[in-house]
Amino acid sequence: MAQTPAEIIQDGGDITITLTDMESYKLKQCESVIKAGLSTFLNVGQALATIRDNRLYRAKYDSFERYCKSVWDLSKGYAYKQINGYETVTLLESEMSPIGDISDEESPDEKPKILPINEAQTRPLTKLKKPEDQIAAWDIVLKRLNSGERLTAALIAKAVKEVQHNNGVETVAQTRQAVNTTHLVSNLFKKQYQVLLDIIVGEKSAGWQGTKRTEVVKYLKELIKIVESDD
Numbered sequence: 704m705a706q707t708p709a710e711i712i713q714d715g716g717d718i719t720i721t722l723t724d725m726e727s728y729k730l731k732q733c734e735s736v737i738k739a740g741l742s743t744f745l746n747v748g749q750a751l752a753t754i755r756d757n758r759l760y761r762a763k764y765d766s767f768e769r770y771c772k773s774v775w776d777l778s779k780g781y782a783y784k785q786i787n788g789y790e791t792v793t794l795l796e797s798e799m800s801p802i803g804d805i806s807d808e809e810s811p812d813e814k815p816k817i818l819p820i821n822e823a824q825t826r827p828l829t830k831l832k833k834p835e836d837q838i839a840a841w842d843i844v845l846k847r848l849n850s851g852e853r854l855t856a857a858l859i860a861k862a863v864k865e866v867q868h869n870n871g872v873e874t875v876a877q878t879r880q881a882v883n884t885t886h887l888v889s890n891l892f893k894k895q896y897q898v899l900l901d902i903i904v905g906e907k908s909a910g911w912q913g914t915k916r917t918e919v920v921k922y923l924k925e926l927i928k929i930v931e932s933d934d
Contacts, residue, residue, distance in 0.1 A: 744785060
């Protein structure tokens, strides 16, 4: 016998409840409100971008940042998060192919696109400065969604880290190739450079646990100073 007006079903750790018609109606209304609220970040981001790009603030304010703070009490960081989120979703919407199931009555142009639904989900993607990297990360996200995972900021962050890792591997490989093929440095320099590169890659892979990254940067800068010095 059901404990509620609906039958409770255990399904892979989740409990599924068949709602009554009235409950389903109320849920649909509430979710419509939530969906509308989540989508406002795109509208806000677009409006802020328009004001910034066209300098519409200049009648009273000498900078976009001062306008945001004075009129809306928005910090520079918050305003740009909204803009960056809007620009990222716009990029994905224009560049990514639609995915999802499609019925016989639908045309390919009507296939739904899966995009970030709030600013928090766009935040990891904005760490990737190149549009092609953002698209590559989102492609990874879509593949994970097709495998049954849920769309979350954490899932997107993992995809971003994967792209960053792949870029790092590619950069190291290109650097190795460039040093090995150049005729402008000695063989001794090539060998020692490769050793240093291996050490840096190893420390990075270990999460800089044994070596502080800022110290590595500091000493590499000292090496550059020595190389550039005529003394």
